[in-house]
Amino acid sequence: AHRLLTAPGLKGRRVLVSAGPTWEPFDPVRYITNPSSGKMGYALAAVAARRWADVHLVSGPTSLPAPLGVHLHRVTTALEMKDAVTKLAEDMDVIIMAAAVSDYRPVEAAPQKIKKTSGTMTVQLEKNPDILLALGRDRSASRPNVLVGFAAETENLVQHATEKLTKKNLDFIVANNLTQSGAGFGVDTNQVKIIERSGKIIELPCLAKEEVAERILDRVEQLLADAAH
Ligand code: CTP
Ligand code: CA
Secondary structure, eight states, rough: OGGGGGGOOOOOOOEEEEEEEEEEEETTTTTOOOOOOEEEEEEHHHHHHTTTTTEEEEOOSSSOOOOOEEEEEESSHHHHHHHHHHHHHHOOOOEEEEOBOOEEEESOOOOSOOOSSSOOOOOEEEEEHHHHHHHTTEEEEESSSSSEEEEESSOOOOHHHHHHHHHHTOOOEEETTSTTTSSSSSSSOOOOEEETSSEEEEEESEEEEEHHHHHHHHHHHHHHHHOOO
8 A cells, every 4th residue: 555655766676675683693592693673674675665676675683574565585694694695686776785794703603502611701703704895896887786885883973984885885875873862773763874975975864764764765766867877
């Protein structure tokens, strides 16, 4: 029903959104993760589907229902997310990495629950691959037409986000200040800045995550239209 009220601005476009955290286990019942709820990525997928896009949502573990009309690919770890995203990527017109991918994973995962002993415990971590960085590096002239990242920061928001925009070869980055109330992990609202390659910064007010998704996808639609000329 929603679709009837929404302009089909992404009709015929294939859109990949990643969402949620990843879990990096070190035994069968324990893992390293972060507080991402998946709400921002799920909102992007839902809004893109309402605009008639063919949407693939690659999601880490969340408690959210699959948005209507979206192909949901569930993953657990960063390595699984990389595999799922990489397989889908070459057919996509738009890729938006909203997932909070764990930067590190335990070097080893014990096959059985680790028993507590006296003293401290150490878990050795190794770096996960940067999925978005690889997508930006492989970018051919045509695919994907639009590549978007998020930046989660607690300080120097614009500087850090701009560095990621450049390094990962993105069209724009959505900069999230995690220290702000009403923004970032877990909550239903978000307050972000959209930073573009030109250096232009669009500062959005605090909005519902669905409304933030509308603004992000408006910008994506503009870029797709520009690319067609
Ligand atoms: N990202 C990714 N793969 C990773 C880590 C991050 O694809 N292993 C993506 C995120 O989905 C996001 C962007 O890169 O779109 C920026 O993530 P962020 O954590 O803010 O930046 P990092 O590059 O990981 O740097 P740091 O955490 O050190 O600030
Ligand atoms: Ca990170």
